Amino acid sequence: xxxxxxxxxxxxxxxxxxxxxxNDSPHVSEKKRNSVKSAMERLGYVPLPAARQLRGSKTNTMxxxxxxxxxxxxxxxxxxxxxKLDEAxxxxxxxxxxxxxxxxxxxxxxxxxxxxxxVILCSLENTWSIISDYCKYGKIILVNEYLKxxxxxxxxxxxxxxxxxxxxxxxxxxxxxxxxxTGRKSIxxxxxxxxxxxxxxxxxxxxxSEHKLGLNHDWLFTNAxxxxxxxxxxxxxxxxxxxxxxxxxGSDEVAMGITQEAEEQKVKVPKQLGVLGVDDQPVSANLxxxxxxxxxxxxxxxxxxxxxxLHLMSGESVPKVQICKLKIIKRxxx
Amino acid sequence: xxxxxxxxxxxxxxxxxxxxxxNDSPHVSEKKRNSVKSAMERLGYVPLPAARQLRGSKTNTMxxxxxxxxxxxxxxxxxxxxxKLDEAxxxxxxxxxxxxxxxxxxxxxxxxxxxxxxVILCSLENTWSIISDYCKYGKIILVNEYLKxxxxxxxxxxxxxxxxxxxxxxxxxxxxxxxxxTGRKSIxxxxxxxxxxxxxxxxxxxxxSEHKLGLNHDWLFTNAxxxxxxxxxxxxxxxxxxxxxxxxxGSDEVAMGITQEAEEQKVKVPKQLGVLGVDDQPVSANLxxxxxxxxxxxxxxxxxxxxxxLHLMSGESVPKVQICKLKIIKRxxx
DNA sequence: CTGAAAGCGCTTACAG
DNA sequence: CTGAAAGCGCTTACAG
Numbered sequence: 001x002x003x004x005x006x007x008x009x010x011x012x013x014x015x016x017x018x019x020x021x022x023n024d025s026p027h028v029s030e031k032k033r034n035s036v037k038s039a040m041e042r043l044g045y046v047p048l049p050a051a052r053q054l055r056g057s058k059t060n061t062m063x064x065x066x067x068x069x070x071x072x073x074x075x076x077x078x079x080x081x082x083x084k085l086d087e088a089x090x091x092x093x094x095x096x097x098x099x100x101x102x103x104x105x106x107x108x109x110x111x112x113x114x115x116x117x118x119v120i121l122c123s124l125e126n127t128w129s130i131i132s133d134y135c136k137y138g139k140i141i142l143v144n145e146y147l148k149x150x151x152x153x154x155x156x157x158x159x160x161x162x163x164x165x166x167x168x169x170x171x172x173x174x175x176x177x178x179x180x181x182t183g184r185k186s187i188x189x190x191x192x193x194x195x196x197x198x199x200x201x202x203x204x205x206x207x208x209s210e211h212k213l214g215l216n217h218d219w220l221f222t223n224a225x226x227x228x229x230x231x232x233x234x235x236x237x238x239x240x241x242x243x244x245x246x247x248x249x250g251s252d253e254v255a256m257g258i259t260q261e262a263e264e265q266k267v268k269v270p271k272q273l274g275v276l277g278v279d280d281q282p283v284s285a286n287l288x289x290x291x292x293x294x295x296x297x298x299x300x301x302x303x304x305x306x307x308x309x310l311h312l313m314s315g316e317s318v319p320k321v322q323i324c325k326l327k328i329i330k331r332x333x334x
Numbered sequence: 335x336x337x338x339x340x341x342x343x344x345x346x347x348x349x350x351x352x353x354x355x356x357n358d359s360p361h362v363s364e365k366k367r368n369s370v371k372s373a374m375e376r377l378g379y380v381p382l383p384a385a386r387q388l389r390g391s392k393t394n395t396m397x398x399x400x401x402x403x404x405x406x407x408x409x410x411x412x413x414x415x416x417x418k419l420d421e422a423x424x425x426x427x428x429x430x431x432x433x434x435x436x437x438x439x440x441x442x443x444x445x446x447x448x449x450x451x452x453v454i455l456c457s458l459e460n461t462w463s464i465i466s467d468y469c470k471y472g473k474i475i476l477v478n479e480y481l482k483x484x485x486x487x488x489x490x491x492x493x494x495x496x497x498x499x500x501x502x503x504x505x506x507x508x509x510x511x512x513x514x515x516t517g518r519k520s521i522x523x524x525x526x527x528x529x530x531x532x533x534x535x536x537x538x539x540x541x542x543s544e545h546k547l548g549l550n551h552d553w554l555f556t557n558a559x560x561x562x563x564x565x566x567x568x569x570x571x572x573x574x575x576x577x578x579x580x581x582x583x584g585s586d587e588v589a590m591g592i593t594q595e596a597e598e599q600k601v602k603v604p605k606q607l608g609v610l611g612v613d614d615q616p617v618s619a620n621l622x623x624x625x626x627x628x629x630x631x632x633x634x635x636x637x638x639x640x641x642x643x644l645h646l647m648s649g650e651s652v653p654k655v656q657i658c659k660l661k662i663i664k665r666x667x668x
Numbered sequence: 669c670t671g672a673a674a675g676c677g678c679t680t681a682c683a684g
Numbered sequence: 685c686t687g688a689a690a691g692c693g694c695t696t697a698c699a700g
Contacts, residue, residue: 001446003677014687019679027685049447051677053384054692069428070413075404082430091440094403094428096416106425112335113383227616260620282561283617286594290622337693348671353695361669385693388676 002043011039022047023057053114061091062309063119065107067099071253072281073298077122077144080302088310090117101125111138118309121145124196139312143305145196146321153312154321155305157296159196162326163203163248166276166294169328170246171211175274179219179244180204181233181254186222204248219244230257237273238265246274246334252281252293259289259333274334290331297324336377345373356381357391387448395425396643397453399441401433405587406615407632411456411478414636422644424451435459445472452643455479458530473646477639479530480655487646488655489639491630493530496660497537497582500610500628503662504580505545509608513553513578514538515567515588520556538582553578564591571607572599580608580668586615586625593623593667608668624665631658 004022008015013032020028021036028036039045053059064081066074082092093116097103104125110116111134118139121131128147134140135152142154170178182197189205190198205215218240221233230249234257237243249255255277262269269275269289277284277293284291304322311318338356342349347366354362355370362370373379387393398415400408416426427450431437438459444450445468452473455465462481468474469486476488504512516531523539524532539549552574555567564583568591571577583589589611596603603609603623611618611627618625638656645652 004679005677015678016680016687016689017685020686023679029685032685046443046447048388048677049449050384050387051692052679054382054388054677054694055679056692057679068413069403070406070409072404072406075409079402079404079430096413109380113380115383256617256620283590283621286590286621287617288620288622288624338695339693349694350671350673350696351669354670357695363669366669382693385676386695388678388693389695390676391695 001048002045004045004047006043007036007039007045010043011035056114059115059117060089061093061116063093063095063107063110063116064122065095065097065104065119066122067097069094069096072283073251073279073296074122076282076298077302080299081120081143081306084303084306085310088306090310097123097125099123099125105130108134108140111140117313120305120309139309141305141308141312143301148191148194153308153318155301155308155324156196156321157301157324157326159326160192160199160203162294162328163200164207165203166248166326166328167204167207168210169330170248170274170276170334171207173246173274173334175246175334176211176213177216177219177242177244177246178204178208179216179221179237179247181221181224181230181247181250183225183250184222187220216242216244218242219247221247224250224254227253227257227260230254230259231261232257234258234261234265234267234273238267244273246270246276248276248278250278252277252279252284252291255284255291255293255333256287259287259291263288270332270334276334280329285331289333292331292334293329295327295329297326300324335382336379338379338381340377341370341373341379344377345369390448393449393451394423395427395450397427397429397441397444397450398456399429399431399438399453400456401431403428403430406617407585407613407630408456410616410632411636414633415454415477415640418637418640419644422640424644431457431459433457433459435464439464442468442474445474451647454639454643456639473643475639475642475646477635482525482528487642487652489635489642489658490530490655491635491658491660493660494526494533494537496628496662497534498541499537500582500660500662501538501541502544503664504582504608504610504668505541507580507608507668509580509668510545510547511550511553511576511578511580512538512542513550513555513571513581515555515558515564515581515584517559517584518556521554550576550578552576553581558584558588561587561591561594564588564593565595566591568592568595568599568601568607572601578607580604580610582610582612584612586611586613586618586627589618589625589627589667590621593621593625597622604666604668610668614663619665623667626665626668627663629661629663631660634658 004015004018008018018036021033085092095107111119121142122144124145140152146154146156184197255275258275259269277291280293280295308318338349338352342352352370355367419426429441455476456478458479474486480488480490518531589609592609593603611625614627614629642652
């Protein structure tokens with residue numbers, strides 16, 4: 001592999017000059033610049049990233065954290081981010097956290113160790129006090145998930161509004177016994193805008209209250225991620241004496257699991273049990289029972305996230321928080 | 335950020351000794367090893383990867399190339415690979431090529447520039463003569479796609495056998511006018527085992543021949559990747575005077591597009607047109623028209639690929655080629 | 669078992 | 685505009 005000295009030797013110049021043309025420094029005569037360039041070409045020279053990093057220069061790569069790449073919501077989000085970053089000449093490093101705090105730290109350490117210029121967190125596994133320590137090493141932004149009172153830019157959807165309206169929509173459709181599922185380990189009730197999950201739940205609950213309804217704890221399901229989880233939720237619902245007539249599934253994946261198991265057990269969706277998904281995955285419209293769902297603006301969020309990070313890189317100011325709208329897509333399941 | 339010298343100073347030892355405990359060298363007394371370790375802990379010290387790479391040491395990361403992460407076949411394949419690699423302490427770098435030769439070179443250059451220890455190619459965009467140049471920089475293996483006469487390990491499925499049997503299956507089901515779609519830009523006919531696409535097509539064609547049937551060029555469709563492409567294919571089929579009665583769609587994505595457009599145009603699947611997918615994506619069973627499809631052994635291939643790469647890393651010998659079986663899953667669409 | 673020193677391939681003041 | 689030299693944080697012979 002050719003090094004910078006090889007290029008210098010071939011061009012009959014110093015490594016300093018070669019380094020200057022690599023870095024587009026203006027202080028090089030056109031003539032020498034050309035001879036360096038042709039020498040680089042002739043040798044097929046590419047600067048060794050490790051050596052540049054060691055000197056603390058930019059890496060032109062960004063890390064993006066997601067729980068799991070097989071989840072279409074996240075693969076599309078990452079895709080939107082990567083496409084935008086690509087255009088600007090940045091590489092993207094996808095880090096799957098598998099919902100483990102420790103893996104999220106791996107991504108953050110990439111920043112500390114100067115392997116990336118910034119990290120885009122699409123999910124949140126650690127407490128903010130831990131994450132905020134890493135802000136001194138580079139740029140961090142939050143996408144999709146969020147917290148109140150953090151000092152990094154946020155790109156997110158209006159979860160409260162979306163869930164509030166979706167719950168109202170279910171009432172309008174004639175449902176009144178509404179179950180609720182979430183991926184979280186537990187449901188915490190907090191003030192508005194506190195975080196992603198609390199907002200979803202607050203929107204749900206506020207609509208309930210307006211309809212003079214309280215919470216039925218039997219109708220709350222946590223830890224729901226996969227279609228398999230959805231099937232189990234359906235079974236738990238069937239075991240209940242007092243059954244809900246509709247469920248907000250938390251994701252399309254879970255919604256699919258619920259409708260599948262319902263079909264298996266000959267329970268009619270949406271007649272006997274309505275199912276409301278969240279995400280609007282590409283396939284959701286083409287399922288045996290097309291999902292009524294809350295569409296997340298994946299592309300918009302991904303693009304805005306990438307743009308925000310790019311602005312940060314070029315030292316421009318960015319909005320503290322950018323909020324995209326959720327939208328109810330009415331199909332067959334509710 | 336703490337450096338190796340900081341640790342050495344705090345421990346009252348030389349950097350050499352610290353480096354030795356970082357690299358698990360046996361030539362360090364237990365006592366000093368402990369004091370180094372506690373110094374590292376106290377400072378929260380992590381070796382800077384760039385510095386280690388510069389000295390040519392292992393990176394413990396692997397690159398995996400795929401055309402596009404939003405394609406579930408590839409996201410599941412990557413996932414299987416990453417999980418296995420994780421267990422062995424390796425990180426995974428996902429490189430989307432967007433089917434561009436140039437982006438594939440990016441991944442290969444990672445190897446040349448010592449940013450990864452190996453690359454797992456799940457698709458093939460460059461000619462082999464270009465790729466083989468990179469073998470001197472580290473380990474390369476081929477997964478999913480393949481070529482004949484390459485000198486790197488291959489993990490693949492038996493495309494010929496799968497497509498041969500699938501075509502026979504279609505005949506058994508009573509179809510006889512079989513159309514064929516592929517993601518390739520063109521269909522090339524080559525000897526058996528030449529490559530992925532040629533094998534698929536050869537399997538298809540051999541079955542045709544055995545049924546005394548020739549090729550109808552109006553029934554061959556290229557460049558089919560997305561559901562959108564599937565819709566267009568359906569439209570092209572409808573414009574034909576002599577229509578096929580079934581189509582091998584090349585992927586479940588394309589199959590979904592075809593069935594969707596068929597529904598829209600009130601054409602009955604599988605009555606008026608049968609549709610055979612390829613992949614067996616998780617959702618394929620739960621579509622409005624559940625797909626009959628050729629299942630690809632994604633997990634098996636991913637795991638074998640990762641294992642093969644790990645064996646290569648530890649200098650063990652590996653089989654030149656490992657072949658997994660394709661399987662026909664009969665559902666509603668054909 | 670331990671340490672001083674050279675060197676990996678770059679960039680960046682510092683002189684000129 | 686150009687070059688000699690120091691130094692980024694490590695590892696690895698080389699001595700001892």
